Amino acid sequence: MAKISRLAGLAADLALGLPVRAVPYEIRRDVSVPMLDGVALLANHYRPVGADGPLPVVLIRVPYGRDGAFGQVFAAPLARRGFQVFMQATRGTFGSGGQFRPFTTERDDGLATVDWLRKQEWCDGRIAMIGGSYFGHTQWAVAPYADPPLTCVAPHITSANVTNRLFYEQGVPSIHTALSWSAQIGRQERPGLLAGMPDPRVKTRVRRALGRLPLQAVDVQVAEAPVPFWRDFVAHAEPGDDFWAQADHDGADLSRMPPVSMVTGWWDLFLGGNLADYTALRAAGVPARLVVGPWLHGEPGELRTIVRTDAAWLDHHLRGGPAPSGAPVRVHLQRANKWLEFEEWPPNAVREKVLNLGSGGGLAEVAEPEDRGGPSRFTYDPARPTPTVGGPLLQPPGKQADNRLVEARDDVLVFTGPLLSEDLDIVGPVSATLHVRTSIPYADVFVRLCDVDEKGVSRNVVDGIHRLDPRTLDAPGIEPGIDGVLAVHVELFPTAYRFRAGHRLRVQVSGGAFPRYARNMGTDEPFATATAGRPCHFEVFHDAARASQITLPALDG
Incomplete structure (x- = not known):
């Protein structure tokens, strides 16, 4: 079994474009972390075998599961490089208590988790966070508020503002994104051989459901049960409704932000918010780096770049490895098949x-x-x-x-x-x-x-x-x-x-x-x-x- 695991790790590193590493590690599963309201969230704790004393912690807070593909892509490659990783299922997902009401509890839950980690004898007090999309958002919900500050973060393909920048772009509901995601999270924990895998039948249901009126309950047609996020999305779309204010962090005090690494794509639906966040961070004096490639949300090339930049970013900030080289902004010029480097975004030239x-x-x-x-x-x-x-x-x-x-x-x-x-x-x-x-x-x-x-x-x-x-x-x-x-x-x-x-x-x-x-x-x-x-x-x-x-x-x- 150990040999199979090593071979699987080797294959994963090669697929992700990472140099092969084989630091042995152990996983302690179902670690319970108490929240302020008494709910317990579960996590998998990756730690190098034979490590003496406390180490920094890489915290990943994700609603898509602690094992399976997400664990293999985001946690295990870092563990093979000797990092201590704590991968936590967000509230109401994959064994964690409470109800999953996306974007509404991540600040309190994330800060409670950081506080708990710092009290553990195996944590040296330094905490970094990584991840993209929703678990990029979980970083924005914590990083501007953590005291003392986090060591570094890497919020990729995400945005500090999830309302006006994503789900209600300039006041217009982004229903294809919202219903597609509702179908995904509404079905992801169902038992079955293909649970969590893309299902072309669901895409057909989403397309048909979007053409129906009223939209209030079409989540049942695509997920076969009500999805709390969809109900919140349709119920709080009117002007002046401040329900989603708790989910937007672009007004936070950025002076508390640690160094930031970002990766996104020109066809990523979070692009506008991602770039606005980068500009605001640099204006606030926060050290930050940005890569923008020719990618759609979650494309393999985007994921490979995220994992590679995360490994280098964490090595530099947690272990004193070499600093990233080149200009802080690197973008792909589409239809020219070349990369450009700038000192700022937007570029002055x-x-x-x-x-x-x-x-x-x-x-x-x-x-x-x-x-x-x-x-x-x-x-x-x-x-x-x-x-x-x-x-x-x-x-x-x-x-x-x-x-x-x-x-x-x-x-x-x-x-x-x-x-x-x-x-x-x-x-x-x-x-x-x-x-x-x-x-x-x-x-x-x-x-x-x-x-x-x-x-x-x-x-x-x-x-x-x-x-x-x-x-x-x-x-x-x-x-x-x-x-x-x-x-x-x-x-x-x-x-x-x-x-x-x-x-x-x-x-x-x-x-x-x-x-x-x-x-x-x-x-x-x-x-x-x-x-x-x-x-x-x-x-x-x-x-x-x-x-x-x-x-x-x-x-x-």
């Missing part, structure tokens, strides 16, 4: 390139002096919501896709630029400002930037959405004008992307992107129970006084 939407469907650097023929018009109907293809999704397919069928619809405006005479590298945040007037006050503005090749294939690069609601017209990003025209600022995803010579840039404008985002029903009915929808007529203005434009960070040189 860029200039703003502004492209104006034109009345004839053009895209130009100079705005038209007046709207020839008036504003561009389209109608969004929630009964036949504008679809989306590709983009940053929780699960494949995602990334880039052919957008021509979507662009042929009558509810999508398309603005296309001239042929590029030379390569154009865009590196940094992308934004758009549209001057729009809508026939009803409830509407969404979706903007997508595409790359059109020599054959006319239009592939998405980045996009963003912003919700219009009379209850939030004073929120940032909306500026009222005369005659009911609003200037709407849309934050698109950041990117590093090369538009090749001979290609064209294209901008889509529409009223939604379903099922990635919930359709806007055009009424004030609560999101969870809405069933009736109203079409919305859009006017998009593009004269010099009311220019609609997209702003791109063009890389110098």
Whole structure:
């Protein structure tokens, strides 16, 4: 059995791209840690065989199980390198007591766990945390508040803000992500040979369920039982609801943060929040490093990079190993197949390139002096919501896709630029400002930037959405004008992307992107129970006084 275990470890290290290590370790399972309310959470404790005295602890808090694939990918490789690892199942998962209400208890539970660890004779008081996605969030719930501070953290493919940056992007519920994840966590502990493995039938159920109304109880259709997270998600989606404030940590005092290592991907749904967190950390003087690759959430390349950077990061901060080399920011320039290094994010070596939407469907650097023929018009109907293809999704397919069928619809405006005479590298945040007037006050503005090749294939690069609601017209990003025209600022995803010579840039404008985002029903009915929808007529203005434009960070040189 020991030989099989060593061979399995060797295979895992090779698959993860790690140098082979074989430090013998022992695992103490089902270690019980008491929480403040008396609930006990269970963990697996990895410790080097024969270790004398206390050691630092690498804490991993995860809702997906302490054993199986997550233990083999995140805990065991570190244990083979001589680290002491404490992998804990979060509240209500895999033997831990209480109910799993995602994002709502991780601060108290995480701080209680850190305090308990520091009191153990085998812990020397130094604690680091690692992990991605949800167990990246568990780090954000602890690191700004731990006293004394943690030694280092590595919150990958995650965000300090899980509401406006993920589940309700600029006020729009991300229903595909929320329901897909609800299906996963709602089924993950069921017995069976394939428990926890991807099931194509579940994807079909999610797709069908998203098309039904009301949305309040569609979790039962995909998970065959109510899922508390989905019920919280649909019940607390209205403006002014502060239920999720307990889950957002981007307002925390960052001066208490230890050194931070981050890995994410250009097609990762957490990208925008991840990069905003990095910028805020550096502004607060926190030592931080960032890697952004051409990955979707949880892709093998992303996972391999996470594990490799974690091993080096922990070795440096816990054992005095060599510091990471190179610039603190390393990003992959897509369609150029090369990596770039910068001292900061966003990089300083860029200039703003502004492209104006034109009345004839053009895209130009100079705005038209007046709207020839008036504003561009389209109608969004929630009964036949504008679809989306590709983009940053929780699960494949995602990334880039052919957008021509979507662009042929009558509810999508398309603005296309001239042929590029030379390569154009865009590196940094992308934004758009549209001057729009809508026939009803409830509407969404979706903007997508595409790359059109020599054959006319239009592939998405980045996009963003912003919700219009009379209850939030004073929120940032909306500026009222005369005659009911609003200037709407849309934050698109950041990117590093090369538009090749001979290609064209294209901008889509529409009223939604379903099922990635919930359709806007055009009424004030609560999101969870809405069933009736109203079409919305859009006017998009593009004269010099009311220019609609997209702003791109063009890389110098």
